[in-house]
Amino acid sequence: MIVGIAKEIKNNENRVAITPAGVAALVQNGHSVLVENNAGLGSGFTNEDYAAQGAKIVDTAAEVWAAEMVMKVKEPLPSEYGHFREGQILFTYLHLAPEPELTRALMEKKVIAIAYETIQLDNGALPLLMPMSEVAGRMSVQIGAQFLEKQYGGKGVLLGGVPGVPKGEVVVIGGGIVGTNAAKMALGLGANVTILDVNADRLRQLDDLFQGRVQTLISNSFNIANAVKKADLLVGAVLIPGARAPRLVTEEMVKDMTPGSVIVDVAIDQGGSIETIDRITTHDNPTYEKHSVIHYAVANMPGAVARTSTLALTNVTVPYAVQLANKGYAQAIRDNKALAKGVNVIDGKVSYKAVADAHNLPYASVEEVLLVKN
Numbered sequence: 001m002i003v004g005i006a007k008e009i010k011n012n013e014n015r016v017a018i019t020p021a022g023v024a025a026l027v028q029n030g031h032s033v034l035v036e037n038n039a040g041l042g043s044g045f046t047n048e049d050y051a052a053q054g055a056k057i058v059d060t061a062a063e064v065w066a067a068e069m070v071m072k073v074k075e076p077l078p079s080e081y082g083h084f085r086e087g088q089i090l091f092t093y094l095h096l097a098p099e100p101e102l103t104r105a106l107m108e109k110k111v112i113a114i115a116y117e118t119i120q121l122d123n124g125a126l127p128l129l130m131p132m133s134e135v136a137g138r139m140s141v142q143i144g145a146q147f148l149e150k151q152y153g154g155k156g157v158l159l160g161g162v163p164g165v166p167k168g169e170v171v172v173i174g175g176g177i178v179g180t181n182a183a184k185m186a187l188g189l190g191a192n193v194t195i196l197d198v199n200a201d202r203l204r205q206l207d208d209l210f211q212g213r214v215q216t217l218i219s220n221s222f223n224i225a226n227a228v229k230k231a232d233l234l235v236g237a238v239l240i241p242g243a244r245a246p247r248l249v250t251e252e253m254v255k256d257m258t259p260g261s262v263i264v265d266v267a268i269d270q271g272g273s274i275e276t277i278d279r280i281t282t283h284d285n286p287t288y289e290k291h292s293v294i295h296y297a298v299a300n301m302p303g304a305v306a307r308t309s310t311l312a313l314t315n316v317t318v319p320y321a322v323q324l325a326n327k328g329y330a331q332a333i334r335d336n337k338a339l340a341k342g343v344n345v346i347d348g349k350v351s352y353k354a355v356a357d358a359h360n361l362p363y364a365s366v367e368e369v370l371l372v373k374n
């Protein structure tokens with residue numbers, strides 16, 4: 001199979017969908033890899049590094065998009081929709097629930113769109129989302145701590161406090177991978193940490209993991225309102241796989257926060273979990289203020305620590321890419337249930353229920369679609 005690696009074009013997206021090691025894995029399996037000129041530079045990989053492993057460097061995005069399978073990191077932007085064509089496999093983060101136009105474009109062009117973030121193991125884990133959630137969770141506290149500083153518009157609170165002075169309050173909504181990693185960093189800085197989740201078993205696990213050093217609370221509007229009110233830093237970290245994020249923090253709750261508090265809504269890639277977050281921000285201009293609270297809503301946080309993120313991401317994506325290339329998408333999907341859950345659009349139909357529901361579109365399971373095709 002010919003596999004194309006597109007250069008990312010989203011604001012400050014420095015990750016790339018493959019490393020030289022990934023090229024080597026595909027080439028050893030008999031595939032050809034086209035890498036767009038300088039696609040890896042932001043992550044510290046040169047054209048020569050890729051060529052040394054057997055990749056062909058091509059000058060234009062169009063040449064990459066002509067490949068049978070295109071690998072990316074972020075969802076295609078409107079300027080890339082023109083490259084879509086029938087039967088092309090697109091393997092990348094897609095986050096379709098808040099993206100009606102992209103969903104429609106993939107359907108119209110009958111792209112086989114496989115989303116990293118909905119590939120799911122039997123135990124519920126999301127193995128291709130996990131490493132980036134680890135990165136973003138850790139970054140959320142680092143970023144929040146920075147924006148709490150006075151010169152960035154914050155209230156001037158040091159999260160760890162100092163002896164004789166109260167610690168900062170970090171409130172995390174969603175105790176999954178992002179939430180756990182945010183809590184680790186916040187505890188490391190010496191902050192008081194509260195985690196809310198709807199899953200009581202998850203709260204038990206977190207209580208054990210952190211040996212009682214975090215406050216766990218069941219997530220409901222009463223507990224959220226009380227926790228948000230006292231937060232210096234609020235981290236949004238909820239997820240219902242594939243679905244639009246639930247809006248859990250209302251505008252009234254944000255108004256109750258003290259001026260100069262900071263919200264980092266990591267869940268923005270699924271549409272955001274805070275009512276006052278009405279836009280996606282960029283690394284170039286990451287925050288805005290509303291009700292005197294700083295809002296951060298960057299949907300590609302790991303792009304800023306691209307070297308770490310590219311290595312972590314490709315560790316988990318490349319084995320699936322090799323399966324797709326070796327077997328073709330239909331057989332690879334039949335053989336691997338986890339991979340099948342990644343298929344969001346196929347043959348013009350939405351094959352991920354939460355995405356179909358988000359856009360009021362009919363749903364067809366991937367198994368049904370494959371059966372009809374054969």
Ligand SMILES: NC(=O)C1=CN([C@@H]2O[C@H](COP(=O)(O)OP(=O)(O)OC[C@H]3O[C@@H](n4cnc5c(N)ncnc54)[C@H](O)[C@@H]3O)[C@@H](O)[C@H]2O)C=CC1
Binds near residue numbers: 245266268
């Ligand atoms: N902005 C960015 O650059 C990045 C964003 N993300 C996003 O961060 C979000 C979280 O991802 P993960 O931690 O990997 O997901 P996860 O599935 O590991 O954790 C989500 C948690 O939210 C909880 N949850 C669901 N509904 C809830 C509710 N009503 N109240 C409280 N908790 C609730 C679940 O029980 C689960 O424990 C996702 O939207 C993901 O795509 C991840 C990486 C980078």
Ligand SMILES: CC(=O)C(=O)O
Binds near residue numbers: 093132133301
């Ligand atoms: C998960 C995601 O959206 C990202 O890593 O950018």
